[in-house]
Amino acid sequence: MNIIKLRGEDQQLYYLVAHLIMNEDVLGYNLNYPYRTSPDYLWFVAMEEDHTLGFIPVKLKYGNAKINNYYVADDDSAVFSALLQEITTTLISEYELEAVTHMRHIPDFEKNGFSVTHYWKRYVKMRAFKDEKKCL
Secondary structure (H helix, E strand, O other): OEEEEEEOOOHHHHHHHHHHHOOHHHHHHOOOOOOOOOOOEEEEEEEEOOEEEEEEEEEEEOOEEEEOOOEEHHHOHHHHHHHHHHHHHHHOOOOEEEEEEEHHHHHHHHOOOEEEEEEOOOEEEEEEOHHHOOOO
16 A cells, blocks of 8 residues: 655646545545645545545644545555554644544544544544654
């Protein structure tokens, strides 16, 4: 598996994820919320040969890195781990790393150094701290 990092408006990004983010099943995975991007985003895309396994866009702004929407085919834990490890390795030294995740993904994020900071009905807010980098 290869993790590719792309800026939010990179043309290659559209080629790698457009077929997914416009797919009804993938939108359903995200509870029908649209995926967003802008120049403020850095996308982490998991690839195997020419197949997109998943992606996590991270919004970078004012020293904060926020994960709010993502997709991993079949909720594959190995793909989650690879993506989250790459995100943490790349960003934790310069950014406060937060994530809004589905309840069902708490274990995937926890085993990669994130801790729950707030619970809602369908989601949780999680943070990864520099001194608690379990995944590195």
